[in-house]
Amino acid sequence: MxxxxxxxxxxxxxxxxxxxxxxxxxxxxxxxxxxxxVAREGWGARLLDEQAADGLWDGGVYRPGWADETRPMYDAWTATHFSMQQLVDFGVDPDDPRVREAVARVRDRVRWDTIDRPYFAGETEPCINGVVLTVGAYFGESDDRAVEPLLAGQLADGGWNCWAEYGAKVASLHSTICVLEGLWDWEQATGGTDAARRARRAGEEYLLERRLFRRRSTGEIIDPRFTMASYPVRWYYDVLRALDYLRRARGDRDERCAEAVELIRKKRHDDGLWLLENTHEGPILFELEQPREGAPSRWVTLRALRVLRWWNA
Structure with a gap:
């Protein structure tokens, strides 16, 4: 080894x-x-320990302590939605009795902070519903109600944008990658529908037409942060996340990914490792790796190596 x-x-x-x-x-x-x-020791066990009897993490579904007026409303990664996403990333065994109990609490007791819907039925924003579909598919709780607003809300350019309900006309890479992951995972769990597959393929083309990180109109880098490896990804986009998705969903490599793959390849250091380059700031329940930025990262290294293995094969 x-x-x-x-x-x-x-x-x-x-x-x-x-x-x-x-x-x-x-x-x-x-x-x-x-x-x-994973469910018995280390990060997975620690995260499961954080769930309350009402099914919630930190007193809220998307925002922590939603009903507590003394707490500010900010982006935080301590609430139920992102905790469930993190359990999926850990790959906790969904059939483990402890995990099944935790998921049952969410299914039976957790409803969205701002609308009276069960967690697995989804909300209104595409980035949220995409993650809900991933979580539901992983834990055997797929709910088609989270798919319907995604198909209705796809934009003309093939992607999605959480600001579309406020007038946005062009897609967001952040929203789009969340939706693509969710639709793919939901399809694998349920068989999907032709309409959902068409929507997903159009969303993939939206990414590929931009070489995953460049403007289609000028070829300029859309946002330098998109080229930086991050973890946990939350609702944020970066090229490593996009490549890891395409590795799963498309199988055969598409040459429009080549530049993004080389970008990741060149970030490997002489010791064979990749660094954590970008941390999405916000309160967390506990650290996964120390220090958080600028040091070798097992998560980034694992994800980069499996992308390169797929590409090289």
Missing amino acids: DATMEYLMAGDPAIRWQTMRDLLDAPADEVAAERAR
Whole structure:
């Protein structure tokens, strides 16, 4: 085992089991045994410990402590929506009894902060509903009601924008990647529909026409932050997130990704690792890696290596 694999395998069970599956081709029973540890120790267990009896994390669905008027309304990553997203990223076993109990609390008790709908039925914003679809598909709680507003809200350029209800006419890469991931995961769980597949393909073309990070009109970089590796991704876009999605959803590589792949490849340091370049600021329940920026990151390294493995193959 080389030094990079040793570095990854020295991490949390959430990192180790995905390394074994995606990079080391370990036997299925060994992968399953390592995955089973996620709900029992390390980050996964700690996050499950944070859930309250009412099903919520930090007293809110999207915003922490929504009903507490003494708490400011800001972007925070401590509430239920982002905690569920993080459990999916950890790859916690959805059949683990402890996980099934946590998911049942969300299904049976959690309703959105601002509209009277169950969590898995989704909300109104496409970036939110995309993540809801991913979470629901992963935990066996897919709800078609979260799909309907996505199909109705797709913009003429093929993407989505959470500001469309306020007049936005062009898509946002942030909103679009959340929707694409959600539609793909929902399709895998339910079989999907032809309409949803057409919408997803059009959204993929929106990304690919821009080479994942360039303006279609001028070729300029849309936002330098899109070229920076981040984790956790939350609702934010970056090219590594887009490539990791395309690795799963398209299989065959598209040459319009080539520049983005080379951008990621060149970020690898001589020690074989990638750095965490961009942290999406906001209160968190606990740190995943120290320090948060500018140091080697197991999450970024794992994701970059599996993208490159797909591309090189």
